[in-house]
Amino acid sequence: MTPNRGILLLAVLLLAACQRGQEAAPVAADARGLGSASGPGAEPLADGSERIWSGVLPCSDCAGVDTRLVLRIDGARRRFELTETYIGGPGETRFSRSGEWIEGVHVVDGESLASYTLDPGAGAQIFVLRPDGALELLDAEGRPSAQAVDYRLQRL
Numbered sequence: 001m002t003p004n005r006g007i008l009l010l011a012v013l014l015l016a017a018c019q020r021g022q023e024a025a026p027v028a029a030d031a032r033g034l035g036s037a038s039g040p041g042a043e044p045l046a047d048g049s050e051r052i053w054s055g056v057l058p059c060s061d062c063a064g065v066d067t068r069l070v071l072r073i074d075g076a077r078r079r080f081e082l083t084e085t086y087i088g089g090p091g092e093t094r095f096s097r098s099g100e101w102i103e104g105v106h107v108v109d110g111e112s113l114a115s116y117t118l119d120p121g122a123g124a125q126i127f128v129l130r131p132d133g134a135l136e137l138l139d140a141e142g143r144p145s146a147q148a149v150d151y152r153l154q155r156l
Contacts, residue, residue: 047073053135053153056087063088069127069135069153071101071116078102080118082125108144127153 050072056064066085072078080101086093099119106115106128113128116135126142127135133155136148145151 047075049073052156054156055153057137058150059086062086067153082118106142
């Protein structure tokens with residue numbers, strides 16, 4: 001490969017890397033804590049309290065996944081409990097897990113939204129907080145689904 005082709009190839013690869021993930025890019029977390037988006041239901045969560053969301057998410061082989069997410073803050077410790085019940089599916093239908101979560105900010109369609117990452121670094125799930133207080137589950141690349149409204153949990 002000639003030096004000019006090598007430089008051209010490197011430039012193309014760098015440009016492609018800059019374009020990838022531009023749709024929902026994470027940025028630094030807001031210091032106000034859980035609920036840093038504006039709107040009803042989006043106010044910060046006080047230390048020692050919790051916030052709960054619930055809804056039915058789509059499922060490829062069942063009627064839906066009844067989902068309940070609880071986020072808690074206790075000092076510097078941030079814990080979650082996620083319960084998923086598969087509606088009309090075969091076999092065991094209820095799964096629960098808990099772990100740690102972190103807060104960040106994702107830019108989705110040009111809008112900066114608070115984001116909550118469950119089990120960061122280990123098959124993480126990312127939710128963004130919409131201005132109406134709903135949480136929206138992002139895909140594995142951190143982008144909203146084409147049917148984003150179907151992937152929302154409502155605040156209780």
